[in-house]
Structure formats: C-alpha cells, structure tokens
Amino acid sequence: MEEETKQARTGWLLSAPALAILLLAASGPLLVVLVYSFLVKGQYGGVIWTFSTEAWFEVLFTRDIFSDEVTLADAHLAIFWRSVKLSLMTTAIAFAVGFPTAWFIATRPPNRRALWLFLITIPFWTNLLIRTFAINEVIRNEGILNTLMIRAGLIERPIQILYTDTAVLIGMAYVYLPLMVLPLFAAIDRFDMRLLEAAYDLYASRWQVLRRIILPLVKPGIVAGSILVFVPSLGAYVTPRVLGGGKNMMIGNFIELQFGQGRNWPLGAALSMLLLAIVMVALLIYVRAAGRGTGHG
C-alpha cells in the first residue's frame, strides 16, 4: 500500500511540468471559452462580464431587432449543414479510395509493405498548408488540370473549381486520405486471409465475400478511419480558407469570423464549444470501436 502511494507521488511529480504547460496553454483556456460563451458581447469585440445565454440562443435562432420575433438563423444552419455535408462526403470519398489502397498495401509481400506504408505516411506528416497549396496549384484555372484538359480537347475554357465547395471537398479528401488508409490497413493486416479461401471453397461470390466476410471483420478499422477523417474535416480551417474563398465558409472559418469582423466573441465561444462537443461524441464512438477491434486480434 505504501509502495503504491510512493509510486503515485513520483508519477505525479514527474508528470507535473507537462501537466502545468498543458493546463496553461491547452486545457485551462478551454474552460475560459466555456465561460465566455455565457457572457455578453462587447461592442468592439471582447466581452462584458454579465451572465447571458444569448450566445447559445444565437447559435440557432435570430431575434428580429424591431418585432422581437424569433426565427431560425438560416445563415448559421447553412454553414452547419455545409460543414457536415462536406465532412461526410470527404469521409465517403476517403473510404472509397482508401479501402482499395489499404487492401493493396496489406496484400503486398511482407518485406515490401513497410515501404508502401511509408509512402502513405510521408504525405500524412507533410505540412497541411503545403499540401492544400499543392491542390490549389493543380485545380486553379491556369493549373495543370485545366491546362491538360484543354490540351486534350475535353474542354474549351478552364472550369472554375477553385473557390467552390468542390475544391474544398477535393482538398479535404486529399489531405485526410492517409488518416483513412492507416487504420484500415491495421484492420486488414489482422484479417485472416484463410477465411477467404474457406468462403470461395464454399462457392461464395466475390461480392458475397466482400459484403459478408471482409467488411464485417474490418468494421472497427472502417469506423476508426471514418472518424479520424470526419473529425478534422468538421473542424477544418486552413483547407476551406485556401480553397473555398470567402463565401464557402465552414464552422472553423465561421468561428474565426466571430473573433474578427463579426465582433461576437460569446457566439464564437459557443460555436467552439458546440464543435468540441460533437468531436468528443465522435471520439467516444471511436474509442469504443477501437476497443472492440482489439478484441478480435
């Protein structure tokens, strides 16, 4: 018993500097945001220290200045809907491309697998801004995609892709693809390929094998990959800013706006907390899926 107390003390003492830094510049400030979401906005930004639930109300509703009539805040709902829609589509595209890629890597000879995985990890660790910028150069009107298509005679003039939702979608699918491939690979790597032999021996078709055997068994990897892509997509800031232009905002850019031109810090704080809450729910699902995943292996 005493030994355990001593160990706990040493553990806490050694962890104290790390915890102090995180409290100062990570966890602590989050609590301040929570407090700010219940204050009144200052006229030129900042807050007035009076308790109010107005900011949370404003997340979904607007009150007419003259008649006090309450209506749904359409502009806000449009931004939430765009964020969720684009994030779900990003996840779907990343899965459609990521599953074959992960399957391909997992079925390479063992000595080659590490190299293929390394090729996925390099873009993953490469600066997100640089990768977004690279996509920008490909899809812009004078970019190679349009230039090549014009040369090939497919189109006569450049298609405007940059600064549209499609651009944001392409960009996010591109930057987050490795986050889908890595957990899928981990799941497929654990998958017992002899099951396939058994299934084919029993005259299963390829489609049946995929749907009845492969997909159910690698499901934890699918859930993990989907959440790892969905979560950063929902909170994306750089990609929509660089590829989406000013009008195609996502939640991240809308939050920034409240601290800049919008001058509504409490609303920005409430939106941040809402985003955080959604992300936490997604991560809980992830942890449970990952927990089930280890149960198989």
Added chain:
Amino acid sequence: MGKSFDVTSLPGVPFVAGLAFLALYAPIFTLVAYSFNDANAISIWGGFSFRWYEAAWANREVQAATARSLVIAASASVIATSAATMAALGTTRRGAFRGQTFIYVAINQPLMVPEIVTAVALLIVFATVKVATGYAGLGYLILAHSAFCIPFAYLPIRARLEGMDLSLETAAADLYANPWQTFRHVTLPLMAPGIVAGAMLAFVISLDDVVITEFVKSAGQDTLPTYMLGQMRRAITPEVNAISTALLGLTVALLTVFFLLTRKRE
C-alpha cells in the same frame, strides 16, 4: 506459387490504389517542379532556374519568418521533450497508480481538441494577458507550441520505455549504482533514441503549425507557414513554391531520421 486463383485479390484494387498513390504525390511533385520554374506565372514553364529560391532567400520578411519559425520550433521542442520525458518516466514501467489514466488523457488532450478551438481559446486568454502584462513577445507562441507538441514528444518516448528491459537497471542497482548513476548511465542512454525521435517529431509539428500560430501571434510575428498563408490570399508567385519545397525537404529529412530511429529491430 502455382495458385491459379489468388484469394486476396479484389477486382479494381491495384487500379484504385495506383490512382491513390498518383493522386497523393502528383500535386506535391508539381509544386516542387514549379519552384524551379523560370517564369513569373506558376502555370507556364519557362525553363529551369533557382531564381525563386534566390528571391525567397533575399526576402527580408521570409528571412525573419524563417528565423522566428526555427527559434519557436527549437524552444518548443526542447521544452516539450523535457516535460514529456519526465512524464513518460513517471507513467510507465511501474505499477499502475491512481490518476495514471487521467495523466495519460490530459497529455493527449491536444490530439483530441480541434485546432481551431484551441486557437480561439488561446486568443482569448493571451489577449487578456497581453493587455494586463504589456508583454507581447514570442513567449506566447513558444508556450502554445510547447503545449501541443507534448503528446507528439511523449508517445515515441513512452513506446521506447515500454519496450525496454527492466533487468538492466536491476543489474546496475545490484552492482551498487545509486539511482542517479543508474539513470544517467543505464536508463538515459537506452531511452535516448526515443527522446531524439520525440524531439524531432515535436520540431516538425511546431514548424508546420498554421492555425494556432495564426491566432496567437501578435502583429509582425509571422512564422513561415503564416507568412505563406498570407501570401496565398494575394497573387501567388513561385516564391511560395520555393519556400514550400525547402520546408518539405526539411520535413522529409527529419521524418526519415525519425523512422530509422523508431524502426523495430528485426
């Protein structure tokens, strides 16, 4: 091996995987190629040249931003790695204790919270502190970077410690080494590759950060990525390609070393 039917093959898999690798690398290669382009616009190829590297090298703003990025990344990775090393020593290789899970979750917290939320939180807190203290130096950025670098430094160090053989330390203690000598001559050298790997990862993560830096920085405190973000809203010249390529080269070099250090011995 004589099998007429490969059970692991699925139709279309090599094709889609091939496209995926092409899609991952083609934009990056294009970006790098155009950094050597001797033309003013990014879309026309005007021959090979280093002129945009020279332009970037001579640009005062780029020089200052580079210096700032390196100072912040170096300071943050030293601070984060020191704190993470201690925390890793405190939370591995001993019996579980009350609060251990809490510490683990707290350390990994920056990985879970969306960057924009942390950025906004730091903006609010540091804005108040800046007004109250009058200090507006690089300290805020270094502190913010240290915090989000901690989990990246912690994870490789912890992995290294967990794979280490405890019996060597017991042997040292049996041979009358005191705890400090054991740590200095046995534990520390053994965990060194993990520490170096953690420090490099922290350095790369700090060097690449855009969102938190963009919100925390005071006027005139651009780092390389925030400088580039600013440029992207104007007419982009291949100078941005040159800076990106240089940064890319540095990242890939550091990561290669990282993978060599953390590679499992066969």
